[in-house]
Amino acid sequence: MSVRRLRNLLLVLIATVTLILYGCSDEDPTSTSSAGFAGLGQDVDGFQDAGSNSSLTFPADHSAHPDYRIEWWYLTANLEDESGEPLGLQWTLFRQALMAPSKRPEPTPWAADQLWMAHMALSQGEQHQVAERFGRSHSQAQLNTTQNSQAGVVANPFHAWLDDWQLKANDEADNRDFDNLTLTAYSGEGDTRFGYSLTLTAEGPLVLHGNGGFSQKAANGQGSMYYSQPFWQIEGDVTLNGETKTVSGRGWLDREWSSQLLDARQSGWDWFSIHLEDGHKLMAFRLRGGGDDTDQAQGADYRSGTWITPEGQATSLANSDITLTPQATSAVAGRDVPTRWRLEVPSAGLDMTIEAPHANRWMTTSVPYWEGEVVVTDHASGEPLGEGYLEMTGY
Amino acid sequence: MTRVLSTLLSHYRRHPGQLVMLLLGLWVASALWSGIQAINATARDSYARADALFDTQLDQLERRDGAPLTRGEYYALRQAGLPVSPMLEGEVVTQAGTRLTLIGIDPLTLSSDNAMAQANTSASLSDFLTPPWQTRAAPDALAALGVARENASGATPTLADGNTLPPLVLAPALPPDTLIMDISAAARLLESGDEITRIVAAPWALAEAPSGFILTRATTLASPGQLTESFHLNLTALGLLAWVVGLFIVQAALGLALEQRLGMLRTLRVLGVSGRSLVVALCLELILLGLIGALAGIASGVWLARVLLPDVAATLGSLYGAGVGQELNLPWHYWVGGLAVSLGGLLLAGSGVLWRAARLNMLELGQMQAWRGGYRRQLTLMSISGALALSVALALYGWLRFQPPGDGLVAGFGLIAALLLASALWLPPFLALVLKVLTHLAQRRPLIHWAMADMQLQLPRLSLAMMALLIALATNLGVGSMVGGFRLTFLDWLDQRLVAPLYLNAPSEQYADIDVWLADRPEVFERLLTRRSDATLQATITPDGSRALGTPIELYGITPGESLTPHWPLLAIQQDRSSAWAAFSDGAIFVNEQLATAENLAPGDRLTLSAPGANETLTIAAIYPDYGNPRGQVLMASPQLAARFNAPPSSMGLVLNDNANVDAMRAALRERFDLGSDALSDQAEIKRIATEIFERTFTITRALNVLTLAVAALALFASLLAQARNRRQQLAPLWALGVPRAQLAQLNLAQLGGAALVTGLLAVPLGIAITWGLVAIINVAAFGWRLPLYLFPWEMAITLATAVGVALLAAALPTLRFWRASPRALLAEEANQ
Incomplete structure (x- = not known):
């Protein structure tokens, strides 16, 4: 879930500040925020608030929501190359409003009210390549074209871009809008060049999380608008170390926006997106802290999730439906990060071990976090059940 | 040891004049040197800040057809995957009328290791990017903006056009006269619309120019540091000259202080103080005096730099367009370096004294005649060293002839330095020779004969001061002719180029x-x-x-x-x-x-x-x-x-x-x-501005020149003062023999005036040689233009008169003392003999 994205937002803010104004800083960005991870627990002041009475309309909601503080378009994929070697990738576009809607500057040249950040990662075996970009835009509608803005997202036809990193409706497909997309992103030169050029085909419907798309993130009612497309079939080319390979596999796209995603007491999260071999999908997350409605500085964990049938029928999972236990940690980038988990959802008959085959999936971006491929096995028998992606922040 | 030291130092209690002279020499030498170094250090700091900024560190893209760049093109380049960043550059005029460079940047795409990025403040990115935005400026820019340092932070100065700058944030790493802000704020102030001044990229981030564009690599952009290097070399050479001349004073004062303490030193040795402790004590004395003199000198040097800096900054600005801060900016090594150079110079000047103290003969009497014997050897040594220096000069000249014009700036300075050294070293042997000949010629006229012989005795003491005078005069003449010649050429050239009475812009x-x-x-x-x-x-x-x-x-x-x-x-x-x-x-x-x-x-x-x-x-x-x-x-x-x-x-x-x-x-x-x-200007107005720039260029040269001559005069004065007592001993017997005081005083003045005249005459050809070196070698290498060699007979006459005047002035005080001494005192001198 999107919590990870939240930190990214913070990452935007703090990162850009540290990165750009102070040069590189080794400071732990999480320690500078007193309001949840990456400032994602800030008050709503002046922004629109995500609530259970909000509803989703498509294709309009695929585009940006500048009246909300933060937003992202988040794709992860479990692929394999021609020789069957597994390969993981991530592409994310984050948006953050620089000010409340009432305080936006006139749309003079270069004036911006939205800050954009994009991350890409490509992983195979022990290799893990990461890149990051920044951009700005003004939210006034007529400015949102590639000729007028460095970054932006428009709905129909769908187009999300930051420079040459672009996720857009596939011109060549019989375009059912959001069901056929292409993704292109490259970074570096020569031997260090990496990136991908992929086609994405949806093999199932969009899935709304929580209550009609409102996903609660803390016991006090804090939350975000959240939907996913977990049924992507992906084909295309990836380039790693200047070498290009043909790949195919499954992808998961998350869309989420909010003005206050986290409870101020929440320090980080662990988020899972799982593709099971029988066609089911599972999304589950744990927010560390904020799990009860008390004033305690460090509340209990808050868990939530969605169980999705192969046809796309979604069932929300509440705090009590999910048991999530870290079972082993690995030392990554000077920290201990849990890389083996036990996830139990008794209502769906699940008791799984989830393990990251490669622990070095640390994202060395301006706000760092862990994001990588996982394999899923039956906890009791050890039989393979599926694969997915895990994101962990605040470690 | 303490006792030995305090005994040695007690000498200065009885002769405070010597102490003053010694400290004065040290002070002058280190003040001029450190003043110039302070100017250079500040200028270098400014260049480094400018270099570290964008222009010289970033590759630049321009359109092949020369049309202005637009926002749309920038977005298209980004969407083609090129790591480029937009930049706006323009000028804003403050209410005081100063032009400041305004640079608008996009921190989101500018490579983050750039100096701009390190123009660090406590503000967040979002404050930089969003209204009311921020103006980053170095403290040097505050004066032009009319803002006091203490309330600079957050101030929003109004410009001449009535626009208001975004709140100020001080960023000392920025070059002077440069304001930096987000590109959106800059676009508003400069009313640039969709145009951008340049598109930049980190060095070598672009493998080749995109089609339709020209790529200029950072390395081919000239940095102010390179352009102005020769200017600073000129300054440094002048500073070095002042330092050398200042050390002559020190050498004279130290020599005297030792001479007068020879008796005391012998007594100490006889009392059982080892030669080694004596030398150590003298060393300690030198270091103590050196520290005092050097610290005072550095302090005054900083003051001098502060006074000269506005002129230097104006010169560099008008000659090279290089911005130099008006505030001194001195790194720690400046202070340490200044101290080291002053102390090093002192030890160099004092090494002769220490050498003699170490070899002190306990039994030898302080006889002038014995001194003179030693001096003969010294003269031979000087002639040989002078010949060596001259052959170095000739070798450098020969080498330079085979270099393409425009090379060999350092060699050019080397040639001039060697020439000066050779002349200075040959001066005492030459004076001795002249005296010998004159003594011979004046055999029939006893008083003049005596005066010549007496002069030969004075020569050892005076020679160093005369050397300093020669160097100062020759440099003065050389630099003066160069500046004067340049002025004539330049004005002539302006007349030839400005033929229209009215110019339209x-x-x-x-x-x-x-x-x-x-x-x-x-x-x-x-x-x-x-x-x-x-x-x-x-x-x-x-x-x-x-x-x-x-x-x-x-x-x-x-x-x-x-x-x-x-x-x-x-x-x-x-x-x-x-x-x-x-x-x-x-x-x-x-x-x-x-x-x-x-x-x-x-x-x-x-x-x-x-x-x-x-x-x-x-x-x-x-x-x-x-x-x-x-x-x-x-x-x-x-x-x-x-x-x-x-x-x-x-x-x-x-x-x-x-x-x-x-x-x-x-x-x-x-x-x-x-x-x-301002669209129409007269010829007269343009000439006035050009001449003003020219005059400013040489203000510093002139100021330093005058200071050098003053130092040389001081050196001469110090030497004469030092031997005033001895002079009385020499003159008293003549007075006792019936030579009138007035005649003796005239004789005394004539002796020195004559020596100075000979020195001055020698300085003329040397000065011409220096002028030639400056216009034919140094200017060509430093600025790229060769000037015709102009000579100014009137200036030479003035130089000669100055030499004689300085010598007479220096001789006047001791002569006056002799004149006013009571007969009893003179008789007492006689008795002492």
């Missing part, structure tokens, strides 16, 4: 209309349209072969007509002037002397020039002088420049008929084309 799109309008005016005799554009010198083709380059140069277009061609100065042409001008009108080029020197070009060579949309190979028809321009320039006929390089008009000179009314013309033009008050 209008927006470039207006020239076509103005030209049409002027063509019908009967009072306009000729319209001299100039054009300019930047280009790259891609290659030179000479009889020796062709050479690929990538040097940025300036293209300048003039209108060769009746008014301009007869006067325009040319240095080298292939046949005659008229054929050079004819070729010029047909598309040949002239190159300025700087470019010809730097690339070793001659008329007949060919240059390949490229600019947006054009690439031409053209023949050089002539070389012309272009004083004051740090860049290489290629001159073309205006119509040719427009046709080949599409260069926009930059100004127009209006030559009017004899009876035309300049003021009426000016008023008519202004009204017809709605021109601003």
